[in-house]
Amino acid sequence: MSVCYDNPVVLDRREGPYGEVVLRRHGELLQIIANGCFLMDTSDGRSERLLVDAALAALDAREQPNVLIGGLGVGFSLAHAAANPRWGAVTVIEREPAVIDWHRHGPLSELSRDALADPRTEIVEADLVEYVHETSDTYDALCLDIDNGPDWTVTEGNDGLYSASGLAGCARVLKPGGVLAVWSAQPSPEFEGTLWNAGFQQVRTEEIPVARGVPDVVHLAVRPG
Template sequence: MIPWVLVDKAQVPGQVPGSGNDLRLMQRGAEFSIMLGQNELMNSRLSGSEQALATLACEKIATRETPRLLIGGLGMGFTLRAALAVLGPKAEVVVAELVPAVVVWARGPMAPVFGDSLSDPRVSIREADVRQLIRPAAESYDAILLDVDNGPDGLTRASNDSLYRRAGLSAAHRALRAGGVLAVWSSGPDAAFTQRLRQAGFDVEEKRARANGARGGARHVIWVATKVDVR
């Protein structure tokens, strides 16, 4: 069997240097894995639920002439590529990635995984915390897709939790245009989060998606929340 090889590592902002919680990009042949400690955050062979995140959300806004989409988390680009496949030529897709090294990996060793998605004229990459693009926005996006951390139950940095609390969800509600969609990926269900979405002014659908799509794999959860008037 081909062994795993460390390609690069990077510190996650907010983590204590030397804590052993660096992000590590691993490679085995044509397969890539991004690890945090002993936890695998993503693998280039498992893209089904990330693709579903984009497809479920973008199908709801695809008829809009010039949809504007914000994706929180570049990852391995599965969500980005799936969104581009659904949206038309006048769409604008903004991707916020907190860890600059992830963008470097996307343009470097993982370029074959990303294909031509990063050079698509509809796409702009911002090396920033997605919260910085949500908080000041007012009715700026038709959809916000969050594939940040492990979902509402954060893993990589405690500050990510604020995205999924009531204040963060209210900020996302304000940032969406009428009838806009907030879609959230998670490794597992969270009934309290579903309730917070409703309290923040969303109609909520909770979907299940397999990590490897039709071929199976772990069961992940995707919330598709449509903006309505705040109750």
């Protein structure tokens, strides 16, 4: 008996602290939908891997750096970071309990099982906007994969992370010379200017070609030493 995957199949639907989140399967892909808006799926992961690799490369020869990843998503960033033995510790901040549960006990575990079993990995259930202003921990790199980037946020409150105040919090949790890497669904010259104005240095943008439309990008910036 053949199975038709023309229409997405909802695997789980939950009311979270910030609205409805849905996990669905569309063919071979797993998709996360937030408040009716598509967020991400398991189709590729190139941009998430570049997010992590670009941050690590910008740290030069720093030994066993630790990284804070903002947003668990479908797990590409986490899995890629944990697969690299050069990272000393990998901490992920995720504010949706459902997303964490889908990775620990649900269908997304097939992508993150090895990473979650790695003793260097820690998952923290928290709002990153609040976390960067409250934690006493500091990191060599901060990789942000929150929403769809600085110019197109789906969830109310996420845009505050890309504001001057939010970026001040990001700088606060970075060690001197630490790297901020920000994924975006589209290039944002305005955000580059905001990074400079927030006191970051060596601001640059790397593009990731996509099948159709404008490329994804990773914005990179360094906290002054």
